[in-house]
Amino acid sequence: MLPTIALVGRPNVGKSTLFNRLTRTRDALVADLPGLTRDRHYGKAKLGDLKYFVVDTGGFEPKTDDGILKQMARQTLQAIDEADRIVFLTDARQGLTHGDKQIAEVLRKRGKPVVLAVNKAEGMRHGVVTAEFHELGLGEPCAISGAHGDSIEELMELVLAGYEPEPEADDDRPRNPRIAIVGRPNVGKSTLVNALLGEDRVIAFDQPGTTRDSIYIDFQRGERTYTLIDTAGVRRRGKVFEAIEKFSVIKTLQAIEDANVVVMVVDAQQDISDQDAHIAGHVLEQGRAVVLAVNKWDGMDTYHREVTKNMLSRKLGFLDFAQHLFISALHGQGMNGLFPSIDAAYAAAFTKLSTPKLTRAMMAAVAQHQPPKNGPFRPKLRYAHQGGMNPPLVIVHGSATNHVPDSYKRYLENTFRTHFELRGTPLRVEFRQGFNPFEGRKAAPLTEREENKARRNRRRGRKLFGGT
Ligand SMILES: Nc1nc2c(ncn2[C@@H]2O[C@H](COP(=O)(O)OP(=O)(O)OP(=O)(O)O)[C@@H](O)[C@H]2O)c(=O)[nH]1
Ligand SMILES: [Mg+2]
Incomplete structure (x- = not known):
């Protein structure tokens, strides 16, 4: 933490x-x-x-x-x-x-x-x-x-004396998806936790692990073991889990940081507030895979459902990449989609994208729409490779790429998202100037193939020019 x-x-x-x-x-x-x-x-x-x-x-x-x-x-x-x-x-x-x-x-x-x-x-x-x-x-x-x-x-x-950096685990897919359920007070996080852990197919292990004041609850569903990161203070009482809602932004931030998938809960019967947007903003800023659970969907008429949907797209439109589930945690409605959505978001966050496939998808997008000319500059996109996972980062190489407008960047993002079915994870696209594949190596690690090629080249160079 x-x-x-x-x-x-x-x-x-x-x-x-x-x-x-x-x-x-x-x-x-x-x-x-x-x-x-x-x-x-x-x-x-x-x-x-x-x-x-x-x-x-x-x-x-x-x-x-x-x-x-x-x-x-x-x-x-x-x-x-x-x-x-x-x-x-x-x-x-x-x-x-x-x-x-x-x-x-x-x-x-x-x-x-x-x-x-x-x-x-x-x-x-x-x-x-x-x-x-x-x-x-x-x-x-x-x-x-x-x-x-x-x-x-x-x-x-x-x-910060005495604190050590945590080992960077981004590239190794952790064994168990870690799920954080976040949202402002009273949106129904506790009820959702209960519905999740109380599901017939779920075996929750009794002993929660405690790291400082965050609580990690392991549970199994089918073949898979998940870890629930608690933000609300979940306690087991008999057969049900009870969450004592004590809202803390810091705990929320830490849970988002530690999770692989965030289930962001909002209350359909209330206005989407700035606090909702703040929390969602942090989820996005951390680059976390996310599922949006719109809770308390029961007992709402068609008109109010429309109103809520409009508000969602206005205020949380930046989460449009996430699966939206309209649920009633209390009545257990709409919950079937939850685990499939969590699994899909998790898988998407750790997707491996090969350079040829990325480049082909990019070229197809360019063939449809050229990046617009900006004054004397006409950006030219040459190839794309994956610079990281969780969230996926695509690095596009070319010339005059600093003149690519944001709208075009979003167009490429959408292209990659659709093409590689990356539902539920943020996706980042960055541009690199020049088309030297060795440029920007620090920020974007080479793929194994590129690495081997670089090694061969260096060996060749040594043979030709001597030296070490
Ligand atoms: N000379 C100088 N001025 C500074 C420095 N840091 C902040 N200021 C100025 O001090 C004023 C107050 O800075 P803020 O950062 O808003 O102070 P704050 O503590 O956040 O104030 P509150 O949120 O109102 O409690 C501003 O005019 C700043 O430009 C500094 O290192 N040197
Ligand atoms: Mg201030």
Whole structure:
């Protein structure tokens, strides 16, 4: 599970600026999809190979004039409690304030490891600006500038000391599909968990495995063993599983991160809310295979069903690649499609696409529609190969590919999706300039054949030119 770091501090000390700097490394692949709302409080960041979640605790709730502690409202305290470590930001320009001392007191009481950062210290002598902050008794203050990026890496190395990157398992298909059931409170996650685990064909193993505070429940259905990653606190009570709904964004993010397939649950009888869109946005950002379960479909008339479907395509249109299941977890209706959809999404996420097949599909698409000319530039697409799995990444090589418009990229995505029947998984298409097959090797590992060819070529080169 990835470590979680919360950024805490008075208003205006630069939490959001630091948050943006830390999370900026995320690619823009999912940026401009209609309906996609990004949750600016929660993000994923990277220090070297170490990935972590970062929480910006500012702006959770409207500011009042009742002093700093009122402003550190419930949600901030929850974020502090859920985080593994805290970065406490202060302002070098303002110096140590009363508010800082109050926050320090709160943090000390909570007992979480804290690193104290003195922000806006660009152009100032670090020893001088940090001096007065020792008084907070939170250890050596770290002078940084979030806006300029000074000493940010040093800060995060300190904060994340002791954490190791998790081994990259993306290319090896894990044995058991890991399923996370996510959604905002009250959409029916618990009922769905029960319906899933209570199914006649399912044998749930009694002992849940616990990693820190996430719970993994193994169960078997037919030949297959699945692992359910619990976000809601599932407890077994007699024959039924009971989920105590305590919604936590961090737990949701961690479950999405750990899962191979996410079952995103929404409530058909309520409006699709921003919170739904935030959660769905995270699923997409993580590149997870997903099944959309539209729950509480019972007891709705045709008109309201239409309304809900319209709302879904308006607000969660960016999940259109996912199977939509209209279900009633309570009455066990529409549930037959669930496992087949989960299996299909899982299989799609780990599909292997050969270079010749990808290239042929691409060429057929190009023959139908040329990429449009952009000023003097006419992009030419030459070949495509798979750059990764889970989610599938297709890398298209050619010239002037930076002039390919997004609409054309989506056209290619749809082409590949249809052609290779990739239902339920996000699919990423990236372009590479130039048509040297060895270019971009770091980002896109060579296939075995390409690797062998490269080795042969190097051997030939050595024979011809000598050297090692
Ligand atoms: N000089 C300087 N200004 C900074 C730095 N970091 C942030 N600022 C500025 O400080 C102001 C507040 O920054 P924010 O990142 O919005 O602060 P915040 O802590 O998120 O504020 P709230 O969310 O309102 O609590 C902005 O005008 C930033 O441009 C820095 O490193 N140096
Ligand atoms: Mg802010």
